[in-house]
Amino acid sequence: MSAETQMVTFIEEVAADLYRHEGRDVSRLRSMFPSRRAQLFFTDALSRLTDTPIWQPQFETIDRLMTTIAGIEHGERVRLITELYNVYREFHKDEKFDKFYFWGEMLLNDFDAIDKYMIDADMLFANISDIKQLESDLSYITERQWEVITRFWSVLNDDKDPSEHKRRFLKIWNTLCPVYHRFRERLHELGIGYGGMIQREAVERIEAPDFELDDDGAQYVVAGFNALSKCEKRLFDYLAVNRTTDFYWDYDRYYLDERQEAGLFLRENLVRYPQSVTFASQIDNFSKREKNFTSVATVSNVLQCKYVNGLLRQLIADGVPMDKRTAIVLTDENLLQPLLYSMPEGVELNVTMGFPLKQTVAYSLIERLIELQNRRRESSSGVWFYHTDVLGLLSHPYLCNVLGGEAMKLSREIVERQRVYVPREELVKTPLFERLFTPITEWQQMSDYLLAMIGEASRSATMSDDALRREAQYLSVVAENVMQLRNSLDQCAVEISQPIYTSLLRRHLQTVRIPFEGEPLNGVQIMGILETRNLDFDNVIILSMNDDNFPGNRTS
Secondary structure (H helix, E strand, C coil), rough: CCCCCCCCHHHHHHHHHHHHHHHHHHHHEEECCCCCCHHHHHHHHCCCCCCCCCCEEEEEEEEEHHHHHHCCCCCCCHHHHHHHHHHHHCCCCCCCHHHHHHHHHHHHHHHHHHHHHHHHHHHHHHHHHHHHHHHHCCCCCHHHHHHHHHHHHHHHHHCCCCCHHHEEEEEEHHHHHHHHHHHHHHHHHHHCHHHHHHHHHHHHCCCCCCCCCCCCCEEEEEEEECCCCHHHHHHHHHHHHHHHHHEEEECCCHHCCCCCCCCCCCCCEEEEEEECCCCCCCCHHHCCCCCCCCCCCCCCCCHHHHHHHHHHHHHHHCCCCCCCCCEEEEHHHHHHHHHHHHHCCCEEECCCCCHHHHCCHHHHHHHHHHHHHCCCCCCCCEEEEEEHHHHHCCCCCCCCHCCCHHHHHHHHHHHHHCCCCCEEHHHHCHHHHHHHCCCCCHHHHHHHHHHHHHHHHHHHHHCHHHHHHHHHHHHHHHHHHHHHEEEHHHCCCCCCCCHHHHHHHHHHHCCCEEECCCCCCCCEEEEEEEEHHHCCCCCCCCCECHHHHHHHCCCC
């Protein structure tokens, strides 16, 4: 894993080349890298080339540049899906929002890919419709097979006629094209869009005869990209012809061989956008630099995290500095927490991966509150709450301090009396208990209820131990996302029930990542696969490097 001599990284080579022919004027360049981490390493490399202070270059991103050109803003994902639902319902009146939402996400992703690669949507959907029509030909099915299929559909669907299901199936495919066009029209009216739509709009403006980019004739640097969408290629074409643009490609000569599939996009990029003529990159690292590979099999994820501890201790004993030249790459984000607990003491870390919100105590509070409402029972005699949910909230780390001794007393009574469902009147001992055990019927009320309980939890966190106080910031992340979902749903005027709202909220919160704060240029780098782009290390430890995670099982 270690190298005898410290290699010059791609980022350092780019910085040296730019500083060599631009000098202090490097500050006026607009630099584009595929990740923010690459920008930080570039700034660091540039700072080590000069003894006097200089302004850092202006960093641009493809996304921001496309948005500026298109003149429309990125819409919140929930807002986009709800607007897509409203359009879809124009063609399918009986579609329910809860059934649509989750496959609506897939449909939005498909629309995004269509636009990013500038595919003729009319032709695509016409071809798909024809294919589905052919696939729906059931003439080859025998009478016995037809009886089995009929029984199957009767279990899954109230409609016992498979031919009716077939007609509905084909109707969906036949309406995708008008849904696509109407959806784009609606987003234009709102002045928002999804990524692919914004890129396609930008390219259409770029290709207009009278287009001129409003950037005062800036000079650009494009470094480290690989697979480009058709829209990105059109943008780079414009910059290459109409602006002074230096292109830098991070590659090894090994990938220039036509037999190497991984170099497919790279070879095209080198022809289409030639490398800067002054750039002298060390591109023979595969063949000329000695490398040491070690493969270790472990029986569990936790054990491999423990093994990392031993590896780092061995590197330290060998005199290897624990700095930014050492990286631990996680192919599975769930390994982050056990890895952090397994690190040797005294080793400085910089984590670039976001920590999943769903693994925090703050998220567990939301789950408890949602389950409390979902599993309650109501009758003419009153409201009853399930004992597991009640006990979980009474003993929750973020609530036990503000609930006080009354919570412990209630918990003992429920356990001693072996109550399965607890009546509300036995729970509302104080105003706070009354707010906590309030039955919720509307989704707007549920949003307000969750925010109120998050507020109480934040107050409780200030009275807790140091570990819990440090995690209290996660509560603000939860509150921010609850408000974000509320605002998106309010803007779309979609009628939903409380169960649908809580389902959407859960799905939304489970995708949230909390960024770690730290000094990005110090310490051992812990990151995911994508964060390694353009970065070079002397020592790399990759965890869970198997077929399912690296490059990944796309069928699951």
